[in-house]
Amino acid sequence: MNKEPGMTLIVKTVTRLTVGIILMYGIYIVLHGHLSPGGGFAGGVIIALSFVHLMLAYGKEAALKKISLPVASVLESIGAIMFISIAFLGLLGGYFFFHTLGTGEPFSLFSAYTVLFSNISISLKVGCGLFLVLVSIALAGKEKKK
Amino acid sequence: MTYFLCMIIFAVGLYAVVAKRNMIKIIIGIMVMEYALNMLFVLFGYRQGGRSPILERFQEIKNIVDPLPQALILTAIVIGLATTALMVALAVRIYEKYGTFDITKIRKLRG
Amino acid sequence: MTDMNYTMIPLFVALPLTVSFLIMLLGNRVRWISDILCTLCTFVLCLLSFYAIGVVNGHAPLIYKVGGWFPPVGICLVLDSLSCFMLVIVNSITLIVTIYSINYMERYTAKNKFYALFLLMLAGMNGVIVTGDMFNLFVFLEIGSIASYGLVAFGTEEEELEASFKYMIMGSIAGLFILLGIGLLYSYTSTLNMADMAQVVSEKSGSKLIGFVSVLFLVGFGLKGALFPFHWWLPDAHPSAPAPISAMLSGLLIKALGVYALIRVFFSVLDATSLLPVLMVLGTMSMVIGVFLAVGQWDFKRLLAYHSISQVGYIMLGIGLGTPLGIMGGLFHLFNHSMFKSLLFLNSGAVDYATGTRNLKELGGLRERMPISASTSMVASMSIAGLPPFNGFWSKLIIIIACVNAGRPVYAAWAVLASIMTLASFMKVQKYVFFGELKEKFKAIREVPFAMQFSMVLLALICFLGGLLLVPAVSGDFLQSAVDVITNGKEYAKIVFQSLR
Numbered sequence: 001m002n003k004e005p006g007m008t009l010i011v012k013t014v015t016r017l018t019v020g021i022i023l024m025y026g027i028y029i030v031l032h033g034h035l036s037p038g039g040g041f042a043g044g045v046i047i048a049l050s051f052v053h054l055m056l057a058y059g060k061e062a063a064l065k066k067i068s069l070p071v072a073s074v075l076e077s078i079g080a081i082m083f084i085s086i087a088f089l090g091l092l093g094g095y096f097f098f099h100t101l102g103t104g105e106p107f108s109l110f111s112a113y114t115v116l117f118s119n120i121s122i123s124l125k126v127g128c129g130l131f132l133v134l135v136s137i138a139l140a141g142k143e144k145k146k
Numbered sequence: 147m148t149y150f151l152c153m154i155i156f157a158v159g160l161y162a163v164v165a166k167r168n169m170i171k172i173i174i175g176i177m178v179m180e181y182a183l184n185m186l187f188v189l190f191g192y193r194q195g196g197r198s199p200i201l202e203r204f205q206e207i208k209n210i211v212d213p214l215p216q217a218l219i220l221t222a223i224v225i226g227l228a229t230t231a232l233m234v235a236l237a238v239r240i241y242e243k244y245g246t247f248d249i250t251k252i253r254k255l256r257g
Numbered sequence: 258m259t260d261m262n263y264t265m266i267p268l269f270v271a272l273p274l275t276v277s278f279l280i281m282l283l284g285n286r287v288r289w290i291s292d293i294l295c296t297l298c299t300f301v302l303c304l305l306s307f308y309a310i311g312v313v314n315g316h317a318p319l320i321y322k323v324g325g326w327f328p329p330v331g332i333c334l335v336l337d338s339l340s341c342f343m344l345v346i347v348n349s350i351t352l353i354v355t356i357y358s359i360n361y362m363e364r365y366t367a368k369n370k371f372y373a374l375f376l377l378m379l380a381g382m383n384g385v386i387v388t389g390d391m392f393n394l395f396v397f398l399e400i401g402s403i404a405s406y407g408l409v410a411f412g413t414e415e416e417e418l419e420a421s422f423k424y425m426i427m428g429s430i431a432g433l434f435i436l437l438g439i440g441l442l443y444s445y446t447s448t449l450n451m452a453d454m455a456q457v458v459s460e461k462s463g464s465k466l467i468g469f470v471s472v473l474f475l476v477g478f479g480l481k482g483a484l485f486p487f488h489w490w491l492p493d494a495h496p497s498a499p500a501p502i503s504a505m506l507s508g509l510l511i512k513a514l515g516v517y518a519l520i521r522v523f524f525s526v527l528d529a530t531s532l533l534p535v536l537m538v539l540g541t542m543s544m545v546i547g548v549f550l551a552v553g554q555w556d557f558k559r560l561l562a563y564h565s566i567s568q569v570g571y572i573m574l575g576i577g578l579g580t581p582l583g584i585m586g587g588l589f590h591l592f593n594h595s596m597f598k599s600l601l602f603l604n605s606g607a608v609d610y611a612t613g614t615r616n617l618k619e620l621g622g623l624r625e626r627m628p629i630s631a632s633t634s635m636v637a638s639m640s641i642a643g644l645p646p647f648n649g650f651w652s653k654l655i656i657i658i659a660c661v662n663a664g665r666p667v668y669a670a671w672a673v674l675a676s677i678m679t680l681a682s683f684m685k686v687q688k689y690v691f692f693g694e695l696k697e698k699f700k701a702i703r704e705v706p707f708a709m710q711f712s713m714v715l716l717a718l719i720c721f722l723g724g725l726l727l728v729p730a731v732s733g734d735f736l737q738s739a740v741d742v743i744t745n746g747k748e749y750a751k752i753v754f755q756s757l758r
Contacts, residue, residue: 036200037198037200041220041224070285073281074282076281077278077279077281077282078282080274080278081275081278081279081282084271084274084275084278087271088271088275090324091264126224130227130231133231133235136235137231137234137235137238140235140238140239140242156433156437160430163426163430169422172426176426176429176430176433179430179433180433183433183436183437183440186437186440187440187443190440190443190444214443214449215440215443218392218443221392221396222436225396225399225403225432228399228403229399229403229425229429229432232403232406232407232425233422233425233426233429236406236410236418236421236422236425237422239410239413239418240415240418240419240422243414243415243418244415252419
């Protein structure tokens with residue numbers, strides 16, 4: 001129908017309103033992974049889905065403008081390396097994966113040893129990885145039609 | 147009893163993998179098998195009237211379900227995600243090359 | 258507790274993972290860095306694995322508590338003599354294959370991704386070998402398998418994609434069977450630590466569930482290790498990968514994920530000695546059927562892949578005998594098979610690199626143009642066929658003697674028959690590829706680059722000297738102590754809990 005890529009006006013408007021909320025919710029789940037259900041993986045999936053949501057509604061160019069493929073790939077590797085370096089930091093305390101930071105106050109944000117930082121790195125890895133997977137499957141489908 | 151239900155679902159998945167000829171249906175069969183196993187694991191950890199194993203303020207750690215199978219399932223789900231993503235990507239590439247999802251027609255390799 | 262010896266254990270898993278992601282991060286920017294990082298990483302791991310033999314032998318097995326949590330609660334890594342034996346095989350062959358692939362993988366684009374997946378696969382295999390936790394075993398198994406699915410499909414041509422899809426379906430089903438077995442075992446013993454599990458299983462003896470679980474594991478690990486009724490994905494998957502990966506898959510992956518995991522679970526955890534006759538029968542069948550199918554093949558790598566099935570059958574026959582001599586033969590054959598099968602796949606890769614074809618009918622007379630590939634493949638062929646001075650002869654001899662000693666001469670006869678058939682099929686390979694007349698279109702080919710030659714010569718030397726492992730002074734620390742771990746499988750839990758500090 002219309003020239004521009006993506007779905008109808010209704011979908012686009014709703015997407016514009018909700019996409020930020022979904023992203024924020026994903027970040028919340030990541031940061032509170034050690035206090036409530038959720039964590040790095042679940043939050044990372046939600047973050048990735050917010051970008052996929054954008055891709056579905058506006059076409060993949062709009063999503064790739066927010067976060068391009070090389071950037072996502074680099075972020076993914078950084079997430080993985082961060083996780084392993086947290087594990088290596090544990091060697092300072094004598095063991096691989098040893099909890100180097102203190103427990104902190106229960107039920108506050110900075111508590112539960114290194115779990116918070118592990119969650120952040122996992123969410124980077126999972127979010128960017130899942131986004132890359134979905135984008136590359138979508139790109140492969142597009143090439144076939146040409 | 148519910149264990150047998152999980153086993154039946156597992157068998158349904160296995161049937162789909164063995165008997166179906168469409169690649170996408172095979173992938174779905176593998177996912178069904180996986181979810182049957184996930185349910186089985188969670189059932190292993192369940193106890194009558196237990197509550198979710200989350201530490202909350204002002205609540206004693208008492209009568210909670212076994213959290214370990216849930217952690218295992220989370221890992222198994224992640225692995226399943228990776229496998230499924232790879233399988234779907236391969237299926238898409240095979241469709242590009244052969245133009246079909248029917249595995250009886252995809253036969254460049256013999257024996 | 259912070260000394261070097263303990264810290265070494267998690268490095269076997271963590272180092273390849275780190276380098277793999279570093280390559281993904283840096284490889285696109287600096288071209289040469291991936292070669293250097295990968296070679297360095299595998300070299301360090303190889304040295305560490307040799308160092309580990311010395312440490313473990315002067316000592317009880319090393320137990321590493323990840324994160325400082327004590328074993329029944331936390332995950333522990335166990336390094337005993339059997340793990341050491343496997344680690345040495347895996348890491349030394351990986352080093353040689355890495356040197357080989359520096360030149361070979363120039364033909365493909367995306368070399369960085371190759372190295373990243375390669376190291377992930379290595380991390381998975383090392384993880385399976387050192388872990389002392391049942392679920393951790395499954396996780397590493399899947400890491401190694403997923404990386405290998407990707408590597409089989411690396412060329413992204415039609416055959417490769419198809420083979421990879423087949424391999425992936427079978428691998429996923431195997432993984433799910435293993436997961437089901439682990440779930441049932443967890444509900445039965447309410448623990449995941451292998452040593453703890455072994456203790457509980459031996460206390461609560463006589464349950465039918467253990468039999469069911471053993472069968473599930475037999476199917477799962479048998480699928481991963483290409484044992485007879487589950488073998489048919491292997492001849493598609495292994496030849497489709499690039500040659501270094503075929504060498505890794507055939508030489509190491511089916512052994513680390515299939516044979517080693519089966520041995521570990523059956524002997525150390527479940528103590529399922531009642532299933533050993535089944536292993537023997539399956540081993541003999543795969544030995545004979547694999548070799549019969551191999552004789553009729555005309556594709557170089559496909560022929561080698563069928564021989565892998567047959568040789569895994571030998572290993573299983575040896576292990577299934579259950580006598581110390583049989584187990585020793587099985588483990589020794591495992592070592593030898595990794596060496597000569599990797600060498601043969603590297604040879605086939607060299608032929609493919611130089612001529613561009615793998616069809617035996619099109620080749621011929623390459624001996625004049627490629628002397629080093631020809632002579633190393635001669636060594637490997639004689640080794641796999643079991644001719645006297647080479648290592649394959651000694652391990653087959655031990656297996657056959659063990660069969661006779663255990664009062665099962667029929668199995669011995671089948672083993673001899675399979676060996677003769679192997680000799681026949683490799684004479685065919687030598688005749689069609691390296692001897693005979695040089696075809697007109699191959700007049701201009703040259704020997705492969707230096708790094709490839711170097712790794713082939715290294716493996717050929719190991720094949721030549723491998724028989725020395727039987728000398729008690731050499732084998733006492735390496736082979737014999739690994740055999741002791743299996744024969745004392747019932748003691749596993751006790752040993753682990755004793756050496757825990």
